[in-house]
Amino acid sequence: MKHIIDLESFERKDSVLFFRSFPDPHISITSEVECTGGKQQAKEWGISFFLYYTHAMLKAANEIKEFRYRFNRKGEILYYDQLDALAIIRTGEQGRYNTLRLPYVEDLKEFAQQAASIIDSHNSISNPFGAEDDSSEEDQGVILISAIPTLSFTGISFANQSPLGGYPVTLIGKLIVREGKEYIPIGLKVNHAFIDGYHLDAYYSRVSELLCK
Numbered sequence: 001m002k003h004i005i006d007l008e009s010f011e012r013k014d015s016v017l018f019f020r021s022f023p024d025p026h027i028s029i030t031s032e033v034e035c036t037g038g039k040q041q042a043k044e045w046g047i048s049f050f051l052y053y054t055h056a057m058l059k060a061a062n063e064i065k066e067f068r069y070r071f072n073r074k075g076e077i078l079y080y081d082q083l084d085a086l087a088i089i090r091t092g093e094q095g096r097y098n099t100l101r102l103p104y105v106e107d108l109k110e111f112a113q114q115a116a117s118i119i120d121s122h123n124s125i126s127n128p129f130g131a132e133d134d135s136s137e138e139d140q141g142v143i144l145i146s147a148i149p150t151l152s153f154t155g156i157s158f159a160n161q162s163p164l165g166g167y168p169v170t171l172i173g174k175l176i177v178r179e180g181k182e183y184i185p186i187g188l189k190v191n192h193a194f195i196d197g198y199h200l201d202a203y204y205s206r207v208s209e210l211l212c213k
Contacts, residue, residue, distance in 0.1 A: 002141060005069070005077040012066075012194060019193035020075060023163060027195075030155045030187040031204050037213035039175060039182065047112040049175075053184070054145050055111050056210035057170060058085045058104050060203050061143045067203070069194040070140040071164040080141035086167070088146035089119055098122050101142065140167045147172040156187035166191065184211075 007013055019025035035053065042052035061067040061083050070078045085102040100122055105111035144167060152174040160166060173185040186207065188200070 001081045002070075002139075003079045003081075005079050007077060010077060012069075015196075016077065016193045019191070020071075020164065022192075024160060025164070025192050026158075026160055026166070026189055027192045028157055028187065028189045029200055030153065030185055032183040033186050033204055033208045033211065034181055035175065035184050035208065035211035036182045038211040041213040045109065045112075047109070048116070050147060050149070051112045051115050052108070053172060053207075053211060054085050054087060054102070054115070055108050056207050057145055057172075057186070058083065058102075058111075058143060059106070059210060060206040061168065062104060063206060064199055064202055066195050066199045067143070067168060067190070068141075069191075070167065071191070071193075073162075073165060075164060078140065082141060083167075084142050085115075086142040086144040087115075087119075088144070089122070140165065142167050144169045145172070146170065148174070150174055152176055153185055153187070158187070158189040160189075 007016060010016065038052060038056075039049045042049045065079075068080045068083055070080065072078055082104055084104050087100050087102050089098045089100050090096070091098055100118055102111075102115040102118060105114060146169075148171065153171075156171050158169045158171075169189040171187040173187075175182055175184050177183075186204070188203070190200070
């Protein structure tokens with residue numbers, strides 16, 4: 001469910017007024033996140049590592065309220081009670097994929113079970129952007145999660161859906177081991193009108209906390 005927020009009483013009114021006039025108010029960041037033990041834990045629970053870190057990233061976004069604000073095309077501020085994952089899923093065909101909406105469930109194992117069922121039922125492509133089309137103006141209560149598990153990277157820039165609108169977009173890279181600890185790079189794009197460095201630090205820290213076992 002979404003709610004329209006009164007700008008005059010909004011705690012980030014000054015930031016909204018400042019960044020709303022920018023041609024592009026989005027910022028992107030890439031940072032390594034420690035995930036030591038997470039992949040092994042996922043394996044022991046019979047969960048794919050992709051769904052394991054998707055849940056961690058989704059849970060962190062739901063816990064930090066600044067990640068749930070959006071603009072609509074009128075420039076009004078929306079607040080979503082819950083965010084789901086908009087996941088990019090390979091179909092097994094070279095270079096082909098589906099975009100699927102995976103509803104958020106707080107319990108990891110229940111989330112993974114439901115998400116795996118959705119993925120298994122969409123193993124062929126009709127419109128690979130269908131879920132993104134559905135999550136445009138009418139419902140932006142999502143965070144997009146994609147992965148290139150074979151590629152490590154130190155920076156990424158993202159295409160913007162629109163100057164004001166849009167939801168957080170993420171990209172996860174290859175797991176690497178360094179000095180006995182495991183790390184994954186996570187690229188993230190957010191709207192600076194709602195999210196500052198403080199919230200980015202809180203997000204990355206929470207994701208790492210959820211991933212490490």
